Amino acid sequence: MEKIKIEDLTVRFGKFVAVSNLNMKVRSGEILGLLGPNGAGKTTTIKAILGFVPYEGKVEINAEKIGWMPQNAPLYLNLTVEENLRFFAEAYGVKNARQKIEELLKLVELEKFRNRLVRNLSGGMKQRCAFACAMVHEPDLLILDEPTAGVDPKLRKSFWEYFESLNKEGKTILITTHYMDEAEKCQRIVLMRGGEILAEGSPEDIKRKALGGEIVKVKVARAEDAFKKLKSVGLNAELKGNELSVLVDNAKIRVPELFEILGNDILELEIERETLENAFLRLLGG
């Protein structure tokens, strides 16, 4: 089942098309990363999902409760952390609000700062407070727009621990981020640019797609000969010193066949791991 189903979504600001004919799904129980450079249309897509901007196309949401954390969370600066949480709890009509608020204060490690005015919180604390406010009504769908922007590495890690534990409980998460280590943690990625989808799939799918296969590094005894052999069978290879880089795309060649071609000359063989960052750069550069 899909939590969110988007069909032919187009969002215009005057003549400018911010999102163009977008089709995507967020499956129930997944962490979906909506990624792409600044201006790609991620926030606009989220705003359309939430009905905050006029759009053409169809957006279907199958969630009971949505937790939304926008890029600049609308917290009440002149209220304390706890008052903000109480405000959101009341607005959502949360039962057992007191208990839920205590749980969340603990979760985001703001118990000691409950009486501090939000305006006096550090950036990371504000993010934590915003996250707690977005969670107070126990949403089954979380829509998080750069929740970890400007957050230090330790806190980013603990944020992701919350996300993953919530996801294990069955909650669906749609998240945007510019951090590659976070993108790696998404079960699926939708990569956007210029209001369109450039690629989608698991992080591994995206890497394979960007590279058109995998790079195998082979150290060989008679490098020049080996290189010529590979070229003569039409393979995409590069030679540096005695090391060959061969693009193994399963349609053309598989690792066992590489063994056959190069035979006993192989000294060492290693499959290179493409980073997600490189994959994005390749896809975006094209």
Ligand SMILES: Nc1ncnc2c1ncn2[C@@H]1O[C@H](COP(=O)(O)OP(=O)(O)O)[C@@H](O)[C@H]1O
């Ligand atoms: N209210 C608006 N009016 C005009 N243009 C907008 C508005 N909101 C966003 N845009 C433009 O739409 C494009 C996509 O923006 P946005 O969805 O915020 O991108 P992202 O979140 O991927 O960085 C950008 O070029 C941005 O300047």
Ligand SMILES: [Mg+2]
């Ligand atoms: Mg944005």
